[in-house]
Amino acid sequence: MINEITYSENILNGFKYLLDNNQDVFVIGQGLWSPWYVGNSMKDLDKIYGRERIIDTPVSENAVTGAAVGASLCGTKPIVVHPRMDFMLYAMDPIINQAAKWSYMFGGQASPQLTIRSIVNRGGEQGAQHSQMLHSLFAHIPGLRVVMPYSVSDARDLLISSVLCKDPVIYIDDRWLYNEKDICTDINLFNLDEQEPKKVISGNDMTIISSGFSTKIAKDAINTFKRNNNNFSIELFDLRVVNPIKYESLTKSILKTKRFMVIDGGWKTCGLGSEIISSIIEIIGTNVLLEKPINLSLKNCPAPSSKTLEKKYYLSAKDILDTLNQVFISQNKND
Secondary structure, eight states, X not given: OOOOEEHHHHHXXXXXXXXXXXXXXXXXXXXXXXXXEEEETTTTXXXXXXXXXXXXXXXXXXXXXXXXXXXXXXXXEEEEEESOGGGGGGGHIXXXXXXXXXXXXXXXXXXXXXXXXXXXXXXXXXXXXXXXXXXXXXXXXXXXXXXXXXXXXXXXXXXXXXXXXXXOEEEEXXXXXXXXXXOOOSOOOOOGGGOOOEEEEOOSXXXXXXXXXXXXXXXXXXXXXXHHOTTOOEEEEEOSEEESOOOHXXXXXXXXXXXXXXXXXXXXXXOHHHHHHHHHHHHHOSTTOSSOXXXXXXXXXXXXXXXXXXXXXXXXXXXXXXHHHHHHHHHHHHO
């Protein structure tokens, strides 16, 4: 019997594979010896591999990240863990001015082979300083690769490929996905540079593009929509890599469906959704589309602390379903 495994458990499997097979890999960050701080995604790693390889540090995001950048330039493969993406902002100098720049400044002779695991925490009335999705900020920086796994298998395989990549990588995982389950096959070792968006659902009438937790709610919405609207089918792509984005499969789909929507868990202004729409329109033009592109993103304000307001603030499967119904109810009327 093949058992299902959770998203967080498969992150743990990714760590175990890397630590078993690469003696130059070590993990450093805050709360790594805690049984609960990063869920069960790093459970007992310090007991298995020793505290010289699983290094729990004082709370100094800047110092920890800077030390890891330096270690990577000396030939090791550090994984820095920031349990909250919000406080990773303290480490902007070593990430943006150091890790992202070294390879370019020295003609490729020195490149930080560094992976920064940044965990997204939202909801639970945590408020604006503990609830930010900042992937667009890091995807804006040349020299940084940014990955956001949605699937249980990618939670493991994108972590492994990030650490084995020669470039600095921001690996973003989302606590809202930790309990998602799936049956996983053997580890898929791949070159991060070759990875493209993955088609999750096939369809003919609209293309939806999303990443991370947004892919989960998009999938839920599409499945509900399909049960109630057999005349229309929606194609869903999970980006997986948000910098750099490979657009070939996305534009091919949109040329087929002639409609597209981007769902993004970040803010709309200067956000990932806006970037994708702009890039796709530059490639295919506007004349082929039957509808204007749709950008479903967060409202342009910090996250509220009120539970009631949180329900209105964060995107849900219902928001996506309502949008799909609006588009295709209108289409039915026009027909």
